[in-house]
Amino acid sequence: MNEAEARLILQSYRPDLDDPNDPQFAEALRLATENPALARWWEEEQAFDQAIADQVAEFPAPFGLQTRILAQAQPPAAFRFTRWMVGLAGAAALLFLLVQVADVWRNRGAESSDLLPAYSSEMVSFIKVAPSLELMSPNLGVIMDWLHQEKAIPPNVPASLALLDPVGCRVLSFRQHDVTLICFDRSSGRLAHLFVVDRAALPGLKLGAAVVFKHEGEWTTATWTENDHVYMIAVQGDEAAAQRFLPRA
Incomplete structure (x- = not known):
């Protein structure tokens, strides 16, 4: 596993839900402890995810957002997903949520550019x-x-x-x-x-x-x-x- 592959896997890793002993996650987490650049990226990725979660918690989800996310993540009934495809679907759902959050932030920031x-x-x-x-x-x-x-x-x-x-x-x-x-x-x-x-x-x-x-x-x-x-x-x-x-x- 190289650094790019480890980043892709860590982006889909949810510490509170996923098993760190899963072979793919375990290998990516191990690389994050051995590679300084990857370790820095992983720390900042987690800090960013937490900042996103804190911001999302401050306002109610738009009406129907959960339904739209679930619709994006649902596979066709006759299609068999592999673990990797499930991960991609989850990533797509997360991206959709981030787009919604970014849209709210853009609306909030229309009156000011103060970051x-x-x-x-x-x-x-x-x-x-x-x-x-x-x-x-x-x-x-x-x-x-x-x-x-x-x-x-x-x-x-x-x-x-x-x-x-x-x-x-x-x-x-x-x-x-x-x-x-x-x-x-x-x-x-x-x-x-x-x-x-x-x-x-x-x-x-x-x-x-x-x-x-x-x-x-x-x-x-x-x-x-x-x-x-x-x-x-x-x-x-x-x-x-x-x-x-x-x-x-």
Whole structure:
């Protein structure tokens, strides 16, 4: 099994319903633990699926949607499906659902191009549990060198944040834009997370705009623009906890 085949199989894998010991799933899951690129994709795929599920839960399904999905997934009575064909039918049904969700999102977004709520929510969903980092290092210089090698955005770390010991970093993705993440140790088992993405990923944020604070459960994010990039700090706590790590004017 190669990486492309593993991705196809993992896209149809449902952790709560499918048997991880099934030979196909087991092989794909094994490859995901051995291949760093596949592991990164699999983590982001699961985070995206969870974000979709969270968004879908916020509004009722359009009338008749379930019937239309089931109709798409039903095989002809005289046709015998193989396991692979069943998987394809399920994928088609899922694609149909995503199209419906995307349509709702387009209607919602007709009044605004602000993607910041989605960006904040997706990034916080990744760090709610101890994040999986691609590089673990307490040395900020080593982290910057690694980001340069990966052609990732090397952030200007706010002075107050640079006083903390770094833990590590990784590269995430948001709407096909790379996002740099560096984690810092706040002590007491808590971290401060710095995200940086190209400003083109968040066209609703204008250069020089005031810092935007958002709350995601026990987390607070503070977002601001700097040249061609958007910076976001995420911490557990209130606005004051995030405020202390912002760059000084």
